Amino acid sequence: MSPQKIVVVGAGMVGHRFVDELVRADRTGRYAVELIGAESYEPYNRILLSEVVAGRADLKALSLPLPDSERVTFRRGCAAVGLDLAERRVLLDDGSASSFDRLVLATGATAFVPPIEGLESGPRHVHVLRTLDDCRNIAARAMNAKHAVVLGGGVLGLEAACGLRRRGVPVTVIDLDEHLMATQLDGPPARMLAGRLRDLGIDVITRSSISEVISAYDEIVAVRLADGRLLAADLMLVSCGVRAEAGLAAAAGLAVERGIVVDADLTTADPQVHAIGDCAQAPAGMTGLLAPGWAQAERLVELLVRGVGADVDLPTASAEPVRLKAAGVDLVTMGVRPSAARDDDRLVTLTDSGGRRHVDLVIREDALVGVTCLGAPEISAALSVAYDRRTPLPLDPLTMLVPEARTEESTSPVRMPGSTTVCRCSSVTKKEIVTAWEQGARSADAVAATTRASTGCGGCRDVVCGLVDWLNASDPGVDPGADPDAGPPSRSTPVTQRNTTVESTT
């Protein structure tokens, strides 16, 4: 039986993942795969474009594995310009066509650019951040830019703003909403975030927008805000969200609303045509983020290879954690935010205005269902794990907000309890060392010979010396071993005791 031909339109992160998973799962060679990508680059990790803008990631770090050349025909730099569903063909921009038995649309989304006066002429140095080319252009301009404006205070806009700032460019972020990242954040953390950004040298203007882009000689020189203010700007980034790229599907007569309409099995009204990722509108909604798109890719592979249909809706963006990848700002949001909490949810909030920290926890029936964590990287990773893995929470949720306080052991030979293990390697306590001293071991070497203390890793040598010094210095007439916990020191020798931590605390 000759293999069925699957054509995948779109070599972005979801299309790439689908092809990778399909080839891995399809061990019998049931499918022949053709992957069509409009960009001329090898597949890359789009998520990291803002890291490149920030100068924190080499372009090499973005290259994804190439599709298995024995199993996949990869046509890159080749755009699909039409679908001929009747003839089962994808029409390409080089005039050729690819025929398919099954079609997977993974055309993704394009940046939404609102209608703004002065933009229609296409002034230079106004960009969106969606492709590697966008990224290169922004990074190149950042070398000379004197002032950048970022329109849109969402995740990508803020990542780019921080990235530009890290490159030394003064930046202003302009957002239409009440506050930054309105999709993910409530007011209090958003205001704290704005404070943090201002500390970094990023101006934040909310409840505003750009009414006009002013250019000279085809280059942007300033923007006019809705309130009439003028801002000098020689680099502008538009980050106002995305729109599903559904043009091909619509033109071919497939149902398109906010995206290409598919059922829970990622299938359009045409049973041989599927859509996944940002271009698809599944019953649960739009994906919007990478993880739900990947889940769709995996689901479709399962359907095509194992014939298993969907029984539940896949997750959508709203349930997914959002982690800002921004130099200088650590922000994670997951699940329910306080304003969306139920009455019987337990809300825990920590606000530290001076430290620009804000943490909200939403706890429902002993489970962590919502986290907002700004400015506390030392706990945000742990909260992510607790949220993702549903591990048991402490009775007092406050303890999750305080990085572990170390119990300081007494390192003074005077105050160290007699039962303290001084030498772990040979399991020797302070009391045993005192006893050895009483029995005549008056040097660290003599103590080692009798007790074996310090004869393993040697890490407690300083402590043993300190103990012996203390004992030798104490009044020879008094028996210092009588009560090791309350010995009468004539002087106290502080010693380092890196190696003698008692592991158990109650």
Add this chain to the structure above:
Amino acid sequence: MTPAGTDTHCPYCALQCAMTLTPSEEGVGVAARSFPTNKGGLCQKGWTSAEVLTLTDRITTPLLRGTSGELEPVSWAQAVAFVADRVRTLQAEHGRDAIGVFGGGGLTNEKAYQLGKFTRTVLRSRHIDYNGRFCMSSAAAAGNRAFGIDRGLPFPLADLSEAEAVLLLGSNVADTMPPLVQHLAGVRERGGLLVVDPRRSATAALAEDGAGIHLQPLPGTDQALLLGLLHLVVAEGLADEEYLAARVTGWDDVRRSVALWWPTRVASITGVPEEVLRRTVQVLAAASPTRGGGGAMVLTGRGAEQHTDGTDTVTAAINLALALGLPGSRASGYGCLTGQGNGQGGREHGQKADQLPGYRSIEDPAARAHVARVWGVEEATIPGKGVPAVQLLDKLGGEVRALFVHGANLLVSAPDATAVRRRVESLDLLVVCDFVPSETALLADVVLPVTQWAEEEGTMTSLEGRILRRRKAIDPPGKARSELEILADLAGLLGSEVHFDTEPALVFDELARASAGGVADYSGLSHARLDAETGPLHWPVPAGSGGTPRLFRDRFGHADGRARMVPVSPGGPADDLRPDAPLYLVTGRVLAQYQSGAQTRRVAALDRSAPGPFVELHPNLAARYGIDDGDDVRVTSARGAAVARARITTAIRPDTVFMPFHWSGAGMANAVTNDATDPVSGMPEFKVCAVEIARAAQPSEILEEVLA
């Protein structure tokens, strides 16, 4: 006249600390001896090792399970005749493969070699494997794949002292090999000790106070962590492209494979903050010789290796080391910290299901022909490859009707040990060679008392691939005999014409010939040379060679001389968290006990230091479950339960509990662990499984339940 001391090495772990034994009327005196690995240090196990020689329950006579159902003393002639007779009958009924052999990583090279030879030439069964499968197999598989050679450390341990950064994954050396910590002094002074462990172990604590960094990931996420570190190496332009171009294949594929492991993603999977990931990479890279550093090492232990994706996790560690240009560079490279005393030699000379002496493949016709000539048998009579340890144990009572156990206590040390006990009980014949009545020995049909460490001559190969002499200080007690003699006797009784030497030096000479031309070539060595030379002899030591302290200076072990990088991706725990098992169990060791504890539990001083099993858990977790310090805690997995005392400490993640695995009975950690294995190495997933915990109200009831 005081008798001269006998220079030998400690009976326990792979560090093989040097010691001098001086027998006297009061017993055998142990003195630490200066040596490059232990630098004159010994831990409590080493200092008390001589007590194992005179245990009151030492087995000193052959035992046979009589009609009463009890083990009863018999003569050697009776014991071996019984074994030979049963073996003949069972093989006649069920075929040659009906007899299995389970070896140990504590046996000398001579014993390990002879055991493999006996299995292949006398029993002619394909079913041999050993408990080293539970130790180094993942690192071995990954090392072979990447370098074409698997030697635990490809450089002398003392090189650690010169390194500026050491990334230590899943190894608690401060407890398992305390004297090794001396070699970390320099690294700690330079702030370069990078310890990856879900617990703030004694070793992780060594990284505090500016000595380095402790990365405390969620169990089972080591590989994601490593991929994240490699991503950062690429993103920050820290890869040694010149080295990669000259010495490595596969870099392009591996570089691409880490594109999806960006820092915020890895932080959320592992629980290790992004900033910590970035600092770790900076410290490692700055210490790399090509960036002007003094040396950087990546070392793995069981914590990273004992997973169903353990081989791939070690591969990720090796990829990181290769990307930074470390293997073969000054005071740098990748290494595995071998666990058992002769874990290294044990896998080189024929105890592994797929290997012949000299680290040769049993499926390689040339290797088979060479070894067949040394053994004086027809090549065709050497069986094909068997199966790894866990699969071998699965076959007990099925395809495998009888089992010989040498130097292993698998009823305590195997994963899902309660199920293993049931299968062992279903055997037609269990023969155990041991010197203490271990849990496994007590279940045997025949127990054969053997010599131990200070009572025998032989060689051991330490964690750095250095061949060391084990020397006899005293005569064995009672009727105890060396396995070398037992195997020779059995070979004769089973009608074999294959020659079996009983003198260790002669067996070594034969081993040397068998290994000639193999990866682990010992052909330039003999007991006499090892005794005469004071310098270090690391394999390969072909005839005329002075040994190879450092591998990979100029070339790797593959035919083209290049190292192979292989892209990997995490498999995740086979037994993962779920609502009725929301916590991870990790297992490990404590300082004063060794392996299944068969020896160390019997030493009074060690028993005082570490008197029994415990469950380590975080105070937050303890409060949630209403558990106080010292309460009995029941830890339950899909396989079984264990009950042990709570030890409450902030040194462990609040989503993880820890149990040491040295004890049997109610507190046996391996009643809970998972026997799912790595598809490449056969390594079981000791280091992570999903559990639920509860305060155990009635310890006695639970004990009954567990043992039922």
